[in-house]
Amino acid sequence: MNPPNFDxxxxxxxxxxxxxxxxxxCPWDKEQTHLSVIPHLLEExxxxxxxxxxxxxxxxxxxxxxxxxxxxxxxxxAKERGAFEFQDVANDVFQKLVxxxxxxxxxxxxxxxGEQVLTQWDQLKQKExxxxxxxxxxxxxxxxIPKALPAIQRSEKIQSKVTKQGFDWPTVxxxxxxxxxxxxxxDTELQTKGSxxxxxxxxxxxxxxxxxxxxxxxxxxxRKLSIDPETCLRRANEKFETRFRIVxxxxxxxxxxxKDYSLAELDQFWDKAKLQLKEETKKESR
Numbered sequence: 001m002n003p004p005n006f007d008x009x010x011x012x013x014x015x016x017x018x019x020x021x022x023x024x025x026c027p028w029d030k031e032q033t034h035l036s037v038i039p040h041l042l043e044e045x046x047x048x049x050x051x052x053x054x055x056x057x058x059x060x061x062x063x064x065x066x067x068x069x070x071x072x073x074x075x076x077x078a079k080e081r082g083a084f085e086f087q088d089v090a091n092d093v094f095q096k097l098v099x100x101x102x103x104x105x106x107x108x109x110x111x112x113x114g115e116q117v118l119t120q121w122d123q124l125k126q127k128e129x130x131x132x133x134x135x136x137x138x139x140x141x142x143x144x145i146p147k148a149l150p151a152i153q154r155s156e157k158i159q160s161k162v163t164k165q166g167f168d169w170p171t172v173x174x175x176x177x178x179x180x181x182x183x184x185x186x187d188t189e190l191q192t193k194g195s196x197x198x199x200x201x202x203x204x205x206x207x208x209x210x211x212x213x214x215x216x217x218x219x220x221x222x223r224k225l226s227i228d229p230e231t232c233l234r235r236a237n238e239k240f241e242t243r244f245r246i247v248x249x250x251x252x253x254x255x256x257x258x259k260d261y262s263l264a265e266l267d268q269f270w271d272k273a274k275l276q277l278k279e280e281t282k283k284e285s286r
Contacts, residue, residue: 001019013068013072014072014075014076037074040070053234099128100124103120142158142162152215152230155215155219156229159223179218183214186207189207193207246276247270250273
């Protein structure tokens with residue numbers, strides 16, 4: 001068959017997606033389901049995030065296209081079973097965004113900050129549920145938070161929800177004090193499990209529970225400090241990787257391997273890498 005050749009790039013993409021799923025289409029694409037392509041949807045999403053953080057516009061355009069194809073593909077799967085199609089997806093989100101922005105497309109006034117917009121957003125979401133006659137038996141304010149969200153993101157959403165109901169420490173210091181308290185509880189639990197001088201301790205459910213409390217509190221502390229915890233951790237990963245790659249280059253220059261050096265010697269390379277990056281940052285800021 002010939003590739004689609006409409007005037008609209010979006011029409012071409014939708015037609016191509018249908019072609020891939022047609023009897024004469026691609027064997028692999030014809031085998032896929034909503035569930036089977038979830039890994040690809042997640043991968044494309046993270047690749048978009050990666051290019052945004054790198055400030056790489058050329059690849060961002062490419063990755064957004066890959067993500068858009070995931071949307072057209074899921075829409076095509078739904079169309080084939082008579083559920084909905086791409087136009088329905090686009091129209092639904094259009095209508096929803098118009099409804100949730102009355103301060104832009106309506107006469108509502110008094111919305112002058114991002115915080116006010118978010119408060120109004122939640123109120124309008126609730127109105128939408130009531131209008132649709134949502135009879136879900138789960139009336140909790142935590143209902144609707146996807147279970148499939150990454151743990152850090154889901155934790156942040158849970159804590160944001162309860163905070164709006166006044167269930168939160170009133171100050172940053174309260175969270176920090178609780179964090180120090182949880183550190184002591186973890187330490188107490190560890191003292192009963194064996195020597196902390198061991199290279200690694202065996203799994204223990206109570207230790208996992210205490211460590212989970214710490215992770216949960218760290219997310220809350222991040223929110224209190226106006227820092228996105230996911231972004232914060234990604235940047236920490238990136239910082240470590242950058243420094244470690246420099247350490248690897250230092251070791252390679254000696255003709256040896258990482259295992260040929262003691263931890264103390266590798267720490268010296270680490271400090272040297274930190275100093276090198278610090279000097280490079282100074283030069284860039286001039």
